[in-house]
Amino acid sequence: MSGRLRSWGLIGIGLIAGVSISYGVTAYAFRDNRFPIPVDEIREFTDVFGAIKANYVEPVEDKKLMQEAISGMLAGLDPHSAFLDGDAYRDLQIGTQGEFGGLGIEVGSEDGAIKVIAPIDDTPAARAGIRAGDLIIKIDDKFTRGMSLADAIKLMRGKPQTPIALTLARKGEALPIEVKIIRDIIRVQSVKAHLIEPGYGFVRITQFQDRTTEDLVKQITELYKSGPLKGLVLDLRNDPGGVLNGAVGVSAVFLPRDATVVSTEGRTEDAHRRFVAAPSDYLRGGSDDPLAHLPSEVKTVPLVVLVNGASASASEIVAGALQDHKRAELIGTQTFGKGSVQSVIQIRNDRDNPAAIKLTTARYFTPNGRSIQAQGIVPDLLVDDTAEGNFAGLSVREADLAHHLVNNTANAAGGDKGAEKAPADKAAPEPEAHAPLTVHRYEFGSAEDFQLQQAMHFFKGIPVETAKPHDKVAASESHD
16 A cells, blocks of 8 residues: 555545545555654653543543543644444445435534535525525524534534534524424435426536536436437536545546646545546446437536535536636636545454544645635636625625635745636635625526526627625525
8 A cells, every 4th residue: 555545535525414535545545754753742641631630520530531632733724524333433434425414514613513515405404595704603492612623513413304403694684593303214316307498407406416427417418318409508506525436427427538627735645546538537437338328418518507605615626626627617706616625544353333523634626726725716717606696695605604714825935826827716706894785596407596697698709797796695584
């Protein structure tokens, strides 16, 4: 095995309440003698451990202290590194198949608070009206301030058809909002598609899973059964990411074979990789290549990609690849800005009680060498959620999260690597303060979808209604 890590798969989203994250497994060389043992720091740790054992008001188990110490050590690195106990690790393995128990929300931790990154389409959380940017301040009768992300997720998980109450703090709302939800088995349909009108297709990817590439090919094939397409919309809005091979496979659907999709750079030898539009980089195991059954016309059909502030990680990989290769026009708002790669490193291979850590091991770069970490991708055409402005609650981004990785290339001489080849990678307009506007919140892909309407204008040569010089923030109607 070359290097310290041999990656079998990489992940790109935060923890999802009720599951965990899409995953990959990495073998770890435990006995690595390249690093000296920090004797003074270890002595300090054992002194604190002993003081707690001797003096804390109640007895504390050694296992609890050690797991909390490990969790704190990882949480202090960045928002996406975490300790996975047996339950979280098992849920992670199930989650990549697109079926799990829980609420259906992706959450993250910020300054001791639990923040909603995005609800997953067609789940109890989405139907209850939970929005990106909401802060979960209480789960049933337990306040979450200072609670670890793993503990919050454990509280939100549970048997299907059992009730749970979440108390939320929402931007623009003076009082907390209590939402009552019934837990359910979450079956995430990764890819959905329909004809907008004859000759124009709409494909939405809600999350990148192991079967996403195969499902995308099936949906596109069905669209082409109705006749040739004059335009295709790929909707990645509110898609929090998922498995890396899914992102590479989706990109390969639209790009020439062997075109670069993404590259990764980290400290270890195995962290330096280039992923291309080829079966070796998007297939797992010995499965057949689903792209062999793809209509050839999809390689050249006019393509629009819709993105927003909750398009993260694997979504940004696809959007960046298609933008850099000038294969698609990106329409929407600036993306989330998660440009790091996580590996799942198994540290205890116990069948009954496994354990692992999710560790940030690399940064990723678009084909032109751009790092979107803490910046995101700026669309070619900036278009608000509505004609009046943006929905409230979609403003949380990677740069807003505590301990986020700094983009080391952003302020270097000459800007981002390859920026001269990518004029769209410019600064987004600075937001200005505005009184919240009340607008109707629509379903993505519906007749009311303003950004989709602008995509159709682009296809037909009608002027696109782009965002004003500032970002208005509109407060959507509340739904009980």
